[in-house]
Amino acid sequence: MATETLLLLLLVLPFVGGLVVAMMRRSARRAVVAVAACVMAASAMLLLVFWPQLSDGGVVHDHHAWLPRQGINLTLRLDGLAFIFGLMVTGIGFLVVIYARYYLSSKESMPRFFSLLLLFAGAMNGMLLSGNIITLVIFWEMTSIVSFLLIGFWRTNGAARDGARMALTVTGTGGLCLLGSMLMVGYVADSYDLEKVLAAGPQLREHPLYLPALILFLIGCFTKSAQFPFHFWLPNAMSAPTPVSAYLHSATMVKMGVFLLIRFSPVFGGTAEWFNIVAGIGLLTLILGAVVALFRHDLKGLLAYSTISHLGLITALIGIGSPAAIVAAIFHVMNHALFKASLFMAAGIVDHETGTRDIRKLSGLARAMPVTATLAAISCAAMAGVPLLNGFLSKEMFFAETSEWHRGTLFDDSMPYLAVVGSAFSVAYSLRFLISVFFGTPSQDLPKAPHEPTPWMRRPAGILAILCLVVGIFPALTVGPALAVAARSVLGELPEYSLAIWHGINVPLIMSVIAIAVGIAIYGLFHRSITLGPEGPPVLWRVRGARAYDAVMVAGTWRFPRRMMRMLGTPHLQPQLRLLMLLGAGAAAWAVWGTERIWLGPPESAVDPIFAIMWLVGGGCAIAAAWKAKYHRFTALVFLGGAGIITCISFVWLSAPDLAVTQLLVEIVTTVLLLLGLRWLPRRRQEVPGEHHFKAKLRRRVDLVVAVICGAGVALLSYVVMTTPSGNVASDWFLQHAYSEGGGTNVVNVILVDFRGFDTFGEMAVLAIVGLTVFALLRRFRPAIESNELTAQQRIQNAYDDAADGRERGDTVRDYLMVPSVIMHWMFPVVILLAAELFFRGHDLPGGGFAAGVALAIAFLLQYLAADVTWVEDRLRILPVRWIGTGLLVSAFVGMGSWLFGYPFMTAHSQYVHVPLVGEVPAATALLFDLGVFLLVVGAVVLMQIAIAHQSLRWSRARDKAAGGSE
Amino acid sequence: MEIVLALAIGTLVASGVWLVLRPRTFQVIVGLCLLSYGVNLFIFSMGRLRVAAPPILPKGETIDPSLYTDPIPQALVLTAIVISFATTALFLVVLLAAQGFTGTDHIDGKERDQ
Secondary structure: OOHHHHHHHHHHHHHHHHHHHHHHOOOHHHHHHHHHHHHHHHHHHHHHOHHHHOOOOOEEEEEEEEEHHHEEEEEEEEOHHHHHHHHHHHHHHHHHHHHHHHHHHOOOOOHHHHHHHHHHHHHHHHHHEEEEEHHHHHHHHHHHHHHHHOOOOOOHHHHHHHHHHHHHHHHHHHHHHHHHHHHHHHHOOOEEEHHHHHHHHHHHOOOOOHHHHHHHHHHHHHOOOOOOOOOOOHHHHOOHHHHHHHHHHHOOOOHHHHHHHHHHHHHHOOOOHHHHHHHHHHHHHHHHHHHHHHHOOOOHHHHHHHHHHHHHHHHHHHHHHHHHHHHHHHHHHHHHHHHHHHHHHHHHHHHHHOOEEEEOOOOOOOOOHHHHHHHHHHHHHHOOOOOOOOHHHHHHHHHHHHHHHOOOOOHHHHHHHHHHHHHHHHHHHHHHHHHHHHHOOOOOOOOOOOOOOOHHHHHHHHHHHHHHHHHHHHHHHOHHHHHHHHHHHOOOOOOOOOOOOOOOOOHHHHHHHHHHHHHHHHHHHHHHHHHHOOOOOOOHHHHHHHHHHHHHHHHHHHHHHHHHHHHOOOOOOOHHHHHHHHHHHHHHHHHHHHHHHHOOOOOOOOOOOHHHHHHHHHOOOOOOHHHHHOOOOOHHHHHHHHHHHHHHHHHHOOOHHHHHHHHHHHHHHHHHHHHHHHHOOOOOOOOOOOOOOOOHHHHHHHHHHHHHHHHHHHHHHHHHHHHOOOHHHHHHHHHHHHHHHHHOHHHHHHHHHOHHHHHHHHHHHHHHHHHHHHHHHHOOOOHHHOOOOOHHHHHHHHHHHOOOOOOOHHHHHHHOHHHHHHHHHHHHHHHHHHHHHHHHHOOOOOHHHHEEEEEEEEHHHHHHHOOOOOHHHHHHHOHHHHHHHHHHHHHHHHHHHHHHHHOOOOOOOOOOOEOOOOOEEEHHHHHHHHHHHHHHHHHHHHHHHHHHHHHHHHHHHHHHHHHHHHO | HHHHHHHHHHHHHHHHHHOOOOOOOHHHHHHHHHHHHHHHHHHOOOOOOOOOOOEEEEOOOOOOOOOOOOHHHHHHHHHHHHHHHHHHHHHHHHHHHHHHHHOOOOOOOOOOOO
């Protein structure tokens, strides 16, 4: 198999795995874990397959066009840097899956957790493999979203929800900034392709957009990698399940920011701005995170701030930007992932087995859980930078860089001192984590009696701890080659560095010794007062980034909008609609203002007196409907129908039979639906109070003026257009090609189902949504109490039935319209035949799927008119929701069918087929598409009918029950 | 012919707008229907009026577009008819539901304070 295909597989595999896991049953816990672990392991193997190619300094590419015209493509690109990060994502992912299997309790939904975890791994891989900076941002944002879902995994927990929302807001905003930056970079580099962008560094650094692009880019990276001042979301994200913290918030997601900084350091780096901002923020975060971490009482809180601090260290290295610093940064990313994931797992074990994460309560656990304590000790030592462990090596390199690199500024000179201060605190909090929890007198009043976890829960942590040791002792043998490949992929060529443990007594070693000594001193002197003090360093603990965030959120999403609503909004609909109408009229007037053509009056065709009389009636109907709609609803409905019929006849008159057919059918359905609805409206009192008040009158006058302005404006516009000669090229094209390319002689139908099929598809979706919404709304519908009684007619009928001899209640209703109802019953097959006729002729003659669907729905409507609801519902053999679904699917599949033949979506194919008895039938694929339209329309309209008509049944039942209860 | 249809459109739109601005839900729904007639005719009129022009093409002949009606506005109106039907049905049900919840047919969900 070609390696390019493997690259695509690597990207797709976790997503597919996530979907598979999501669809598994909750009880299949073992299977879920097995699938998840296999996917992670297989991804890691797939990555390793590329090693031979990458070890020669090669880069693997795979290109799939997506939006080629916009320059946005699914370009996959795997180089050494992405390889190392990818190995961490999949490798640690594998361990976390195993760990999580024992961490999660049996009550929790395994499929949800593991599918999210796999989706996250997929998004991470996508980000790492992106060879296009826009798809990179898309995957970047995807990790934010999945991270939101994972932090809020325990959704009943308020803190988890808040933490998740905060993380999403901060990192999502950062992602938008990153997108802005990438658009600018793409503009300057004239391509979104990563390779071209990487080569466009000199260009960009000269460009005026450099600074804005750099700042937006850094906001994106700093929010993701929790750098000051955006660090506060990370401690709040600790309400996530611990496997999530170990995976996302120590090893992978928070590393994305530094990954991107490393990746783009050849583009943005090397300037004074880069050095000052990136190294400055990095060092500040390093110290701040280390100091705060020492004062946290929550195990995971301590680790979170420690992560912030170590990310600061990496950021500072990237800010320094020398080749050796970049190597050190990559090295420290790997080391940190190893020891921090292991520590998070240890913290999770402690939490799991003792029931608390409070350092003040925990003590002397080493006696109860010696293995866990040993693992934690190794990882803590790595975190503190003790010799023979991996953390020591990269920290040495960091010290070397801070002391060697000089620009001559004050900040530059103070760098080594700041580095030592940060490291000293790092030693101190590592000691606190280890000694306070695992040593000393065993604590008594723990929620659970502490004991070792099941072996498989601590093994993942054990593997990571052992790796810390191995890397620390044999660095050149273990990570040496991979580090070299990664560094070369960023820097082009390899700088001078040495991965040995012993370099002799030099400046970095002395700095290390000082840091360790001072760290031990800090811990020894202050650990008691820290335990007794508040959760945070003196003075600083009152300043909370999260609180500032909350204040901004409250002001921005609550106070300010409410004030604006009070100032500018209105709860009344009428003023809004009036404004809308006036704006519409104003916009139209503005558009045509000053054009001379508006007053040109070329000759028009002669007025046909019958047409004029017809519209005298139609206009009269419209005005009468407007007049009567308030007190005489039924009358208004009749007038509305009159206006509709005249509209319909006009369509016939003016050579648009298709419109006439459709309008007529829709008219029937609309009228009946409105009639059914009338039943549930409140009885209109003859007089609405306050109707003759001055304000009400004024309002009506104003509305009348608005209405007349709108009507006159539209009339004028249409008159001017109609008397202007047409020159429509687009229509000519459709007329000329309808038969030759669409295979139909009814141009309107061909346009709808073939040329503009996608629009029609959207329209179908609208109809389906409306049908379902109607159904959903009416399921919970409760009409007003006043309409929940027998109508006057029913009471009269019942009284008559009761009074007359030999009649039972309901006889009058049954005999009502006897002859018409028989006719209507017998019309059912005839209407079906009519619908079939309309459907089949649609492509060549007026008709089509929509008209046929409405016609068939009318067949059902007639049954409602002919008999009562119970009768119809007993005999209804149609499942409307299925018809809707089938219709949508049929049309979609017909559209997709053209892919099989290598044509774009919804390319139609046409020919005629001879069917016995029926004759020539146009068998275009458009006909199948039209079949989908037909099915959907039947389903949607019948669904609405059932929903509305069923109300009367439900209420008569409720009424009967109430009456039965009271008797 | 043009003047008649233009006046008809104007009347339909004016009646529709007036009703849409009224406070009762039933008035608004009737107004929307009238407005949709007016707007459909307006869109239709953009293709110019043709009396007794064939809407169906002959098979396999060269076509002179000037002899036929303009199909694009017709296709647009056909879509518009469907959508306005859907809107009317939806609004009818929202009207019923709102009335069930609030006990009034005022569009604001409560009677206006005078």
